[in-house]
Amino acid sequence: MTPDKPKVLFLDDESSALRSLHRNLRRHFRDWELVFEQCPEDALRQLDTLSPWVVVSDKRMPRMDGIEFLGHVRQQCPLAVRILLSGETDTDKAVPAVGVAHLMLPKPFEMEGLIDALHAAQCLRELPIPLHLREQIGCIDSLPVLPAVYKALVSYLNQTDEPDSERIAEIITQDTAILSKILQLANSAFFGFATPATSAIDAVVRLGQGMIKNLVLCAGIFRQDSSNNTYEHEQLCRQAEHVAGIMRTLSQEMKLSRAEADHHYVLGMLHNVGGLISGETGNSERNAVISAYLLKLWGFDSDTVVAVLYQLHPENAHKIKPMTLRLHASTVINHAHQIGGDPLAADSGLNQSLLRDAGMLEQVEQYLQADTANQ
CATH class of the missing domain: 3.40.50.2300 (Response regulator)
Structure with missing residues (x-):
């Protein structure tokens, strides 16, 4: 044995x-x-x-x-x-x-x-998680759990080859708080619709079943507040939405498919979900580990989990994937915006060398120029 x-x-x-x-x-x-x-x-x-x-x-x-x-x-x-x-x-x-x-x-x-x-x-x-952090996670009193409406939606999607949009909308409508958050996200500028989505069916038709499923997860998870601190909870939500928006915009700048852009948006939403447990709003190494642990527990693919685990230090990843670098750039940009700093400054934490080698640095710089011009 x-x-x-x-x-x-x-x-x-x-x-x-x-x-x-x-x-x-x-x-x-x-x-x-x-x-x-x-x-x-x-x-x-x-x-x-x-x-x-x-x-x-x-x-x-x-x-x-x-x-x-x-x-x-x-x-x-x-x-x-x-x-x-x-x-x-x-x-x-x-x-x-x-x-x-x-x-x-x-x-x-x-x-x-x-x-x-x-x-x-x-x-x-x-997962390459240090033993002391594994033990800390294991002793946590409570972890965010998969929302009931998300489980119901996944169960329905797994049972049929041709999901019905109206049935999906009906499932989502069972939880008005989650539905409200989905409509807010669906109407954000990052999705670029000319007219607002005002109902569950509008959101399903516009965003697609896969994206809706992931937004239900995001909305349900962030509704759970383990920290009991409303201010910190709202900060985490805002940061998640901001990073998600940066991820989607960078994905579009880099000519990724809609499906890939959608996946990157969800990755941005969940990149720091560990903060709901730790009560820390910043992107710390501990938060990254807890977030990666949760995503793997919930069945996310390895590339997504690795991107979250190494979002602060992509150079430590065994194999550096483009998704990891995009999340790294997005989290650094978000942090710089929060403190009024320059993401391209030497002390920002942005690994410009890796981004340059991957052919991404120029596109990140173009995003920052456009973002500055729009402010």
């Missing part, structure tokens, strides 16, 4: 549920060590010797519920990804109760969802 072998600990007081998990998962994870326990005390004793990568617990159990159990896991084994299985249908109402969980899956659960979560945990383990 190798030290790096993935290990998962499952806790459920129902023996039939454990048998079902064992039967279905062993086909997909033959090289993993899967441990199943019915008793919370026995499961806790496993932590020291097993050092699991992932701990999956049912929520409703008679002797110790899953929330209390995962609270102990957080303290004893902070590196483990914690997953809670719950029959609670209203995820937003459950948010305060499941602060100890990284992910919450419905019960009865779909096996594909659990399999995806276990693979995401494996990818998290492979």
